[in-house]
Amino acid sequence: MDHRTVLALYDRDMREGARPDGPGARIERVGAVVRQVADAEGWNGVLWSDLDEATADRAIAEQADFFAAHGREFEWKLYGHDLPSDLGDRLTAAGFTPEPEETLMVGEVARLSLDAGLPDGVRVVPATDRAGVELVVDVHEKAFGTDGSRLRHRLLTGLAEHPDSVVALVALAGDEPVSAARVELVPGARFAGLWGGGTVEGWRGRGVYRALVAHRARIAAAHGCRYLQVDALPTSRPILERLGFHALSTTTPYVSPQ
Template structure:
């Protein structure tokens, strides 16, 4: 483990590494992520040129902002037009629309979104970790016969598990996984936990970012009856090991409250908070 990795939980070091992520991976755009932002589908560019919106397969739309700081230069009339356009697009499709804010956005944006009918939702934590440390973490005893392995085959089963665990449509996921696995910009590997009879009970994936020290972890889901039995942590260890084998020593992930404790026990540290704001058109 390098000196930087040992210091990963120190705030100054974390922020420097987060800046590296923003510059080396984040600047490449949403296509190298491993979530809905990066799923195949059409983008609708806003007339300001500063944002794009994306709606795929009945999913809540997302506002994508390549350069959050640039929004600070938008005049008042520009804000009114931007937000009116976003709301109209969501209303025409009959779908919610999300913004995710962090410290890079203008300070007044939360108030602007609230005034435009966007409502704050549960925050998401961005964490960074050392691949070597996470891969070498203490192994939990898995239930007898459970197999944890790289398993880029049955993407429909991964979709069905996501629907069971998280609700929602997720019909976009099989095509997205197949696309990411073939994507040389950020190759993807799916990992699964299966019972002795082959039933999928946990799944996740990792994307590798060539030319950078980073890999990113996405999509962890465990069937309700199998939670608390070490499966998620085993998937973290396996993905960390795959990243380390490819020479990626740092891991990026975004976590809700349920997975954050496991990640922190695996050596990850929080570096940013994402606060989603959602607009729901009338009737939704």
């Protein structure tokens, strides 16, 4: 994989050329900034910017004022290759709080190792109704220790309004949900996003996460996507590298001042 070329393609298609990630959200291009504006249950934030030392501080202040006027907490999604090189420091100085850094990983579907199987007694089912969504949320809350209210809203709204844009999956051991994940599909896009992959304690290290990556890759391939993108935690990166993903950059959410 030509890392520089693929990263530039990702920036152009999925950041500068972003499309709304859910019902009710909209993409706005304001000067050198691309942002998503959603309701209080959706994701609000800056996806892309083309800034330098002379324009960065003003752009940060303008976005903070805009979202504050709309009563929205938001994220500035900073990538390791964004400019200026001290943009993270400028965000911190403006009162933003950085969350843990993740690795932007991309895999070319045709070159991935997708033969990963599930442990005996485990099966994968799609979440196609409220009951399925509740299983996904249950895994999310247990695996990550965070509230799943926004995820529930996002999945239920997506099922009702755009059922083909997000495919959520849950792995069941008998009737027990042990892992869950989703793949987000944008019509006509070359990239599909893998999100929310988590496994409950006691089932980690048994190949369930790996199998869910492979399962989602096959779904993306069936929809004509060439690449898969993941914001990977340190625990996921080795698994993804073994499957054929490449680390292209880093990404850090900077959360707006309260």
